[in-house]
Amino acid sequence: MQEQIAGIRKEYKLKTLLENEVAKDPFTQFSKWWNEAMLSHIEEVNAFCLATISANKKPHARIVLLKGFDDSGFVFFTNYNSTKGKNISENPNVAMVFFWKELERQVRVEGIANRVNDSESDAYFLSRPPGSRIGAWVSPQSSVIENRGVLEKNLEMFTELFPQVIPRPPHWGGYRIKPASIEFWQGRPNRLHDRILYTGNENGEWKISRLAP
Numbered sequence: 001m002q003e004q005i006a007g008i009r010k011e012y013k014l015k016t017l018l019e020n021e022v023a024k025d026p027f028t029q030f031s032k033w034w035n036e037a038m039l040s041h042i043e044e045v046n047a048f049c050l051a052t053i054s055a056n057k058k059p060h061a062r063i064v065l066l067k068g069f070d071d072s073g074f075v076f077f078t079n080y081n082s083t084k085g086k087n088i089s090e091n092p093n094v095a096m097v098f099f100w101k102e103l104e105r106q107v108r109v110e111g112i113a114n115r116v117n118d119s120e121s122d123a124y125f126l127s128r129p130p131g132s133r134i135g136a137w138v139s140p141q142s143s144v145i146e147n148r149g150v151l152e153k154n155l156e157m158f159t160e161l162f163p164q165v166i167p168r169p170p171h172w173g174g175y176r177i178k179p180a181s182i183e184f185w186q187g188r189p190n191r192l193h194d195r196i197l198y199t200g201n202e203n204g205e206w207k208i209s210r211l212a213p
Helices: 002-006 026-039 083-089 118-127 130-138 148-161
Strands: 048-052 057-067 068-070 073-079 092-098 106-115 172-186 194-200 206-210
Touching: 026 068, 026 106, 026 130, 026 172, 057 073, 057 083, 073 118, 083 130, 118 130, 118 172, 130 148
Parallel strands: none
Antiparallel strands: 048 057, 048 092, 068 073, 073 172, 092 106, 106 172, 172 194, 194 206
């Protein structure tokens, strides 16, 4: 079994990523790659791995969904009382990774996460399907529960409580990750991958560097 696992490998050869080809800022570069990923019809193209750190310096990672981005950062939504929410309140330093295997690409982001304002959270919450809105009330995310019956009981209770308008729970909303660095990774043959790193400074300027694979 171990030999079979060790023998799994893929030769990357689709594209290149050179310094004279990339945009001057990482958000323009991300937009370019994002549009190409969208055109490639990648399933759940907005899925990324979010890594957080607890107060006792224990790392946690999970897959979440990107819900927006611009030159101010990357936005996702969650339960503030979840493990990720508690981690961010204790330590706002986070990392995120997109992996688009169909394009042999990876994007790594490191930065600071802060809550978005209430109006932004309200607007997105109201755009969600009714079932998802009720679900935000039903699930005490990341908490230990006795069995699935707890969720079913909560679903019945909150469905009766909110028969028409489902408001946003006070414990649910968005975060915006403001990057300190963004790395673009393009798979290349013989594991000699292209890695271009953007590092920001206090003046909002970006330094572009090539990293060894």
